[in-house]
Amino acid sequence: MDQNQSDSSRREFIKKGAVAAAAFYIVPRHVLGKGFIAPSDKLNLAAVGSGGKGASDIANAYNAGSENVVALCDLDWDRAKNSVTKFPNAKKYKDYRKMLDEMKGGIDAVTISTPDHMHAPIAMAAMQLGKHVYVQKPLTHDIYEARMLTEAARKYKVVTQMGNQGASSDGSQQLVEWFDKGLIGPVHTAHIWTNRPVWPQGIPAPTDKPALPEGISKEDWDLFIGTANYVDYHPLYHHFKWRGWWNFGTGALGDMGCHLIDPAFRVLGLGYPTEVECSVGQVFTKDWSAEYIPEGCPPSSNVQLKFPATKKNKSEVTMIWNDGGLRPFHPDLIPANDYLGEPDSSNGGILIGSKGVMTFGTYGLGPQIYFKDGKKLVQQNIRTDFQKLPENGHQVAWGRACKAGFGSAEHKALTSSFDYSGPLTETVLMGNLAIRSYGLRTANANGRGFSFPGRKKLLWDGQNMKITNFDEANQFVRRQYRDGWSLGA
Numbered sequence: 001m002d003q004n005q006s007d008s009s010r011r012e013f014i015k016k017g018a019v020a021a022a023a024f025y026i027v028p029r030h031v032l033g034k035g036f037i038a039p040s041d042k043l044n045l046a047a048v049g050s051g052g053k054g055a056s057d058i059a060n061a062y063n064a065g066s067e068n069v070v071a072l073c074d075l076d077w078d079r080a081k082n083s084v085t086k087f088p089n090a091k092k093y094k095d096y097r098k099m100l101d102e103m104k105g106g107i108d109a110v111t112i113s114t115p116d117h118m119h120a121p122i123a124m125a126a127m128q129l130g131k132h133v134y135v136q137k138p139l140t141h142d143i144y145e146a147r148m149l150t151e152a153a154r155k156y157k158v159v160t161q162m163g164n165q166g167a168s169s170d171g172s173q174q175l176v177e178w179f180d181k182g183l184i185g186p187v188h189t190a191h192i193w194t195n196r197p198v199w200p201q202g203i204p205a206p207t208d209k210p211a212l213p214e215g216i217s218k219e220d221w222d223l224f225i226g227t228a229n230y231v232d233y234h235p236l237y238h239h240f241k242w243r244g245w246w247n248f249g250t251g252a253l254g255d256m257g258c259h260l261i262d263p264a265f266r267v268l269g270l271g272y273p274t275e276v277e278c279s280v281g282q283v284f285t286k287d288w289s290a291e292y293i294p295e296g297c298p299p300s301s302n303v304q305l306k307f308p309a310t311k312k313n314k315s316e317v318t319m320i321w322n323d324g325g326l327r328p329f330h331p332d333l334i335p336a337n338d339y340l341g342e343p344d345s346s347n348g349g350i351l352i353g354s355k356g357v358m359t360f361g362t363y364g365l366g367p368q369i370y371f372k373d374g375k376k377l378v379q380q381n382i383r384t385d386f387q388k389l390p391e392n393g394h395q396v397a398w399g400r401a402c403k404a405g406f407g408s409a410e411h412k413a414l415t416s417s418f419d420y421s422g423p424l425t426e427t428v429l430m431g432n433l434a435i436r437s438y439g440l441r442t443a444n445a446n447g448r449g450f451s452f453p454g455r456k457k458l459l460w461d462g463q464n465m466k467i468t469n470f471d472e473a474n475q476f477v478r479r480q481y482r483d484g485w486s487l488g489a
Contacts (some may be wrong), residue, residue, distance in 0.1 A: 028189075044067075044109075045058065045109055047072050049114040055086075061109075069090050071250075072090045075223055075224055076213075088408035107131055112135045114136075117228045120148070120149055123149055124149065124487055132402040133160055136162070137163050137259070141479065148487060170379075172263050183377070186276040186353060187268055190319040191319075194323050197323070201299055202281065202291075202298050204293055206236050209235060211233075226485060227479075228248055229482060230482065231247060246297060251435070255430070256347065256362075259363055260362065261321070272423065274307065277345055278304070278435050279438065280302075300324020312425060315354075342366065367379045430460065434475055437454030454472065
């Protein structure tokens, strides 16, 4: 039996549990010893993005040896050194396309933990080869990409999960349970907020051209740019700080929206919004002249989205998002001295219903209800550290679902498969569409100042992915890839 045939047989066993067909090369567990996992029971995993968040994603999916890690892909091996040390037998690649081409017969599933602008093309390429994918949040950089990945997951019958690990938290489950019992009644208003950005944002794009770091070549940097418009290397882009630039990232909304909007989206059963409006913080370095930085995300934003009533929530919902350290004020039912969301009120969510107010922190942790009669309901064993969540369950559940196969009970039980996280991501990115539209400007005919035609309420046709009352905003639904790159949908 050649390697390709062996890999194919092993994958069929994982997918269908065909023990009899594969029995001649599977050693019974009682022979191997209690707790030993036979090699054929393991997924072969690859990571695209192996440092930073990628290191924890692939380590959690590996699940202490329950799966195999056969390949690592990254442009910066110094940053990815922990993964290289942990998985010394994994093949190393810098170009994910070469990895998928050379190892397509030996990979079952892929974790994707790159900057936002590369999530969609990498995930699509893997899914087209029948590989299951775990993709970091936000699922994609633009709305069109999110819709295409959601449809592709069904088309190629692969198991998917987005990396908003709070979706699998006990706090999120508690919020759903309380709401489904009718404890706060129909919700009409949701407040969501974050202290992000915690990286440089709302600053002019750099103009100097420092040398590339040791270990990163011009070819490597070109791979980092990928689908984006080409810019020279700068430490304000790589690493981590890429989040604040539209070329690569999706700002504070993209970073935290999939964590903080998720509980409200899940609890209320929300779908596509019908309208969005925003305002953004300005930066002044000269009197009377606000900085104009179309390349960068703003230092703060205030976004309002509206949703129709749903099967779960018999009320229209107004959702108000704040970032940049801005937060809502205390609703009437929350005592003046109580914190909002988290103990320092830096991140959180509030759902205001007809019977009470429900609150939560990052990842849906620390849920509480304030009732009209003055009583308060707190989840048992409430977590106090809202920034540390045992997240491996999110990846482990995905791995088990990959083994069980598309459409299995394990697959359907996932908390953030693309059927759910695709529409959630579209909602998050709708806020960014409004933010970028808000910044569009045209010079006035008299030569004095500018007009800003996008500073209006934008009406959204979610089914057709189109703003219906300001066509210029639709350029932010689907971005144009750099020459040589495509989504391949």
